[in-house]
Amino acid sequence: MDKLIQDLKVQIIAQLNLQDLKPEDIGDDQPLFVEGLGLDSIDALELIVLLQKQYKIKLSNAEDGPKVFRSVRTMAEYIMEHQPQIS
Amino acid sequence: MKLYIRATGNISPQKTFGHPAFLTQPVEHFGNRLNAVEPDYKSFIDVKQIRRMSRIIKMGVAAAMECLQEAGVEIPGAIVTGTAYGCLEDTGIFLTKIVEQHEELLAPTAFIQSTHNTVGAQIALLLHCNGYNNVFVHRGFSFESAMLDAMLLLKEGETDNVLVGGLDEITGISHAILTRFGLYKREPVANFDLFTRSSKGTIAGEGAAFFLLASQSSLNDYAQLDGLTSFYKPADIKETENHILSFLSIQSILPAEIDLVITGRNGNVKDDRVYDSLEQSVFKHIDSVNYKQLCGEYPTSVSFALWLAANILKSGTVPAILGYSGNKGNEIKKILIYHQAQNIHHSLLLISAC
Numbered sequence: 001m002d003k004l005i006q007d008l009k010v011q012i013i014a015q016l017n018l019q020d021l022k023p024e025d026i027g028d029d030q031p032l033f034v035e036g037l038g039l040d041s042i043d044a045l046e047l048i049v050l051l052q053k054q055y056k057i058k059l060s061n062a063e064d065g066p067k068v069f070r071s072v073r074t075m076a077e078y079i080m081e082h083q084p085q086i087s
Numbered sequence: 088m089k090l091y092i093r094a095t096g097n098i099s100p101q102k103t104f105g106h107p108a109f110l111t112q113p114v115e116h117f118g119n120r121l122n123a124v125e126p127d128y129k130s131f132i133d134v135k136q137i138r139r140m141s142r143i144i145k146m147g148v149a150a151a152m153e154c155l156q157e158a159g160v161e162i163p164g165a166i167v168t169g170t171a172y173g174c175l176e177d178t179g180i181f182l183t184k185i186v187e188q189h190e191e192l193l194a195p196t197a198f199i200q201s202t203h204n205t206v207g208a209q210i211a212l213l214l215h216c217n218g219y220n221n222v223f224v225h226r227g228f229s230f231e232s233a234m235l236d237a238m239l240l241l242k243e244g245e246t247d248n249v250l251v252g253g254l255d256e257i258t259g260i261s262h263a264i265l266t267r268f269g270l271y272k273r274e275p276v277a278n279f280d281l282f283t284r285s286s287k288g289t290i291a292g293e294g295a296a297f298f299l300l301a302s303q304s305s306l307n308d309y310a311q312l313d314g315l316t317s318f319y320k321p322a323d324i325k326e327t328e329n330h331i332l333s334f335l336s337i338q339s340i341l342p343a344e345i346d347l348v349i350t351g352r353n354g355n356v357k358d359d360r361v362y363d364s365l366e367q368s369v370f371k372h373i374d375s376v377n378y379k380q381l382c383g384e385y386p387t388s389v390s391f392a393l394w395l396a397a398n399i400l401k402s403g404t405v406p407a408i409l410g411y412s413g414n415k416g417n418e419i420k421k422i423l424i425y426h427q428a429q430n431i432h433h434s435l436l437l438i439s440a441c
Contacts, residue, residue: 015194017138038135045195053192 004076012072015050016043028073036071044069051075057082088242091308091441093301096154097394098123098146099294099382100278104153109398110406113381116278119271120262121292121383136213139196141176143256146295147206148213151252155214158299164246165219166207169233169253171226171386172261173203179260206254206295219245227432229253230387231317234436238315241302252297253390257383262291270384272354279408281354281380289353292383296390298397304441309397310422313437314338320431324364327433331369331425334435345437346419347399347411348375349392351426353384361427370425376409389426389434396422400440 009023012032016039030036033044047069051057057079059065068078097103100121101114114124128137128145131152137145147168155163180197199205204222211220219240223232230253237249265271272288281290300312316334321327335342348370350362366375382391399419405411424436 017196019138020134042139042196042199049192049194 001076001080004079005072008072008075008079011050011054012047015046026072029071031071032069047075051079055079055083088302089304090238090241090312091301091304092298092310092312092393092397092438093248093305093308094154094156094158094160094299095297095309095394095397096150096152096157097294097296097391098125098150099296099391099394100124100292101381103394104149106153106157109402109404110381110408113279113406113408116290116383118275119266119273119288119290120257121278121290122257123293123295132213136209139200140209141174141200141256143170143174143176143254143293143295144200144206144209146256146293147252147254147297148209150254150295151206151210151250151297152213154252154297154299155250158248158301158305160248160250160299162214162216163218163248163250163299165221165237165240165249166210166216167219167221167223167233167237167240167249167251168204168207169223169225169229169231169251169387169390170203170206170255171224171229172255173224174201174205175256175258175261177201177205179258206252210250227386227428228317228319228434230390231315231434231436234315234393237300238312241300244302247303248299248301250297250299252295253387254295255385255387256293257291257385265291276354278380278383282352282377284354285356287355287357289355289358289379289384292379292385292388294382294385294388294391296394298390298393308401308441310400310438311441313439315434315436317432317434319433321433324361324368327361327427328365328369330433331365331435334437335423338437340421340437342369342373345373345421345423346417347405347422348373349396349422349424350375350377351379351388351392351424351428352377353379358427358429361430362425365425373423374412376405376411378409381408386428389424389436392424392426393436393438396424396436396438400438
């Protein structure tokens with residue numbers, strides 16, 4: 001799980017071009033949107049693409065988005081739930 | 088009704104951003120590509136916003152912000168941009184990904200940012216400007232059309248100030264394609280030697296120049312904007328001459344009353360024939376200078392010419408790099424910009440000292 005969280009932080013920074021951030025700047029439970037990293041709806045689309053491209057996971061229910069993308073940890077939990085071989 | 092150029096902001100292959108001394112340290116480029124001299128954008132644009140912006144968006148937004156800052160205007164009455172190529176870098180990224188990823192799992196950012204209205208939209212978003220916002224994508228008339236729209240908005244009283252800009256960028260892909268089309272010189276050339284050799288092709292350029300046009304004088308304006316016109320594919324040089332004379336007649340001036348013509352010569356023997364002919368006829372007794380050795384060739388380069396003309400009038404000096412002979416010896420009060428691209432898109436812009 002810790003490795004997955006680390007990998008996700010690196011991938012999020014690259015996918016969203018968060019130029020001034022390092023992986024260690026993103027807290028595991030820090031909210032990704034609004035008051036946390038300040039991501040927006042375009043970033044949400046980028047994160048959906050990231051999940052599909054890197055982990056072959058398609059977000060089947062759009063309403064799950066806010067829960068799945070709340071923090072890096074919730075993303076990692078969702079990935080492990082759908083791809084248990086990744087840990 | 089008089090219109091005024093109240094402020095400018097320009098990012099170009101010369102040191103023009105931040106209002107430094109007026110072209111006293113011209114930048115020499117080698118090859119056939121003049122890249123813009125770009126500032127550190129983080130001083131002007133929020134870091135969170137920058138991450139999604141390609142080069143042309145940053146150039147456009149920063150030039151626009153500088154222009155508004157100089158004008159002391161927080162939110163303009165309208166934003167009008169002209170661009171022929173739009174956001175080419177994002178377009179290239181998006182199209183490349185379509186091919187590489189077999190049309191699947193395409194990231195949205197490059198697509199969203201690739202549209203031609205992105206720069207105008209970004210400026211409006213950053214300023215929270217809900218006013219009129221339009222972009223003109225008309226090849227060699229893109230900037231001229233934006234200017235015309237801005238002038239109409241002011242003349243019809245829709246607003247009393249308009250932010251108007253012209254911008255285009257070169258990317259690796261566009262430069263390679265346009266080189267293949269034969270637009271650029273095959274041999275390396277220094278930009279300041281552009282007019283000393285007689286060969287085919289020109290040098291690529293790019294830039295973003297913005298202007299705050301106003302319907303009322305601020306008493307500190309760059310220049311007065313007298314008129315603009317454009318004409319398409321004239322049949323021969325006679326028709327071109329007639330268009331120019333007709334424009335001057337509408338402006339109620341004679342050719343002899345123009346103090347300086349700024350021409351769009353680009354060093355391509357084929358394109359420059361038109362200017363050669365005009366310098367033997369309607370422009371025969373008028374001093375002229377060229378500008379594309381400074382900024383290169385791009386479809387909205389007239390915006391650079393307008394910036395140049397406005398600064399000549401405001402400063403009362405012609406930069407030495409332009410090689411102005413000053414034969415007439417009189418003060419420059421009226422400048423005509425005449426530009427044509429491949430003898431297809433022709434435009435005329437007349438401005439005068441306030």
